Amino acid sequence: MSEGDAVGMVDEPVTPERLASDLRNLGVRGETVIVHSSVSSLGWVPGGPQGVVEALQNAVTEAGTIVVPTHTSHLCTPSVWENPPIPDDWLPEVRESMPAFRPAVTPSRGVGAIPECLRTHPNAVRSTHPQYSFAAWGANADEVVTDHELDYGLGENSPLSAVYDRDGLVLMLGTDYETNTSLHLAETRADHEREETVEEGPMLVDGEREWMEFMDIERTTDDFPDAGAAFENDVGVETGRVGAADATVVDQRSLVDYATEWFSRNR
Template sequence: MTIKPPTGPLCTRESLASDLRALGIRPGETLLVHSSLSSLGWVCGGPGAVVSALLDTLGPEGTLVVPTHSADNSDPAHWTNPPVPEAWWDGIRAATPAFDARTTRSLGVGVIPETLRTWPGALRSSHPQTSFAAVGPRAAAIVDGHALDCRLGERSPLARLEEADARILLLGAGFDSCTAFHLAEYRIAAPQVRNSFAAMTSRGRRWSTVGDTSISSERFDDLGASFEKGHPVARGRVGGAETRLFPLTDAVAHAVAWLPEHRPRAHGV
């Protein structure tokens, strides 16, 4: 059996920080990062080196924020990747552990957010499905008050990031992963849905159902391409990763105008 050598480029904490500074990340700012570790190349030190490089670039006055979503804490009736037998649904609803901001692992957002989730001093918002984790002096203000009936809207960290004039870094990730676009869905005429999860309440663990706005990433890649044509987006390479940097406020405002015309109905759950 032939073992293939690793592919590059070789990335270190120092080289990544240098690339991030060259892209335009500023000390002291608030940064929401969507990321792909594999896109960077071979990273000496793994995801911890990436988190360290981001924190080095932001400095002690900066705040780093990542999505730490846990989509598996949801109604199994809506699962498609893969689906589970209907006969299991009640059992899953009864047995799904309640969300715990300290211990519930993130899912589907990559290993870099999972690394930041357990970083010393990290704080995490309390939504069972769409939490965010943050490190830095603005962390508490960003993650506090995440309402159970507002996954990614006005009472979520996304709105607090907007208030903080945060910028978004797509680090080897595409516009289809840009969660800030979802904030726009709460500001247009979007359908309402029932959303279920296991949460800890004053009466202990409960399977809870709340009303919320329908969300979907459908056509976010097209939305991002449109945004990039009309707004300044810093582009460059961090390691081997194609990277974009832009203000969250601009992205949300563009999405508010674009979505009703190009995606009249949201089909999310």
């Protein structure tokens, strides 16, 4: 969506002050909140992603904590790349030259402009997983992102489980359950047949780049919308408008517990 399209969505600028007010009216204030977002869905915001981040900070306040996914899914074995694949004769050179993941430097990929903007905030901190990192800002930011284990990076001992332990919220701004990472925590906990996988990513170890191996499960988001719809029908969520976007606030612990059982029954 172009900026012109964003202007055409609204009758007036969607100011950061208006966004913060909309967020507070939706019940977002002073908690630990993991945010999934689409900046284009909000209408035209002065300052773009920076304006949205400042609105989130205004609503959540320094007493709360904002958490965003800052994933780098491209930092994996290049032979498995599909979007796009690269020629086979490139693979050795690409693998040898790929930079190591560096939390303060490596940009996120595929998660949108708002997480990338918050990641670069001077008071934000980021976890160290080479593919599934999260960034956080606020009162409990360090505690949320510290000790992000390599194995099962979207499961236990991840920022997702840290949000769960703090009775946090999930805020979806113009997004749906397909990108709701908390459902990955649920699928990790669920009792269903799944393949174990060995993944790897480039990291700095004692100052040297090294490809590190870690365990995970075969993951899918194909049934996330169905799990989310069932949760909304059986449990319920808070919905409203933030700017021009449809927004949903979910109790993360309730969602994860429900989806854990749902995946166990339906996968």
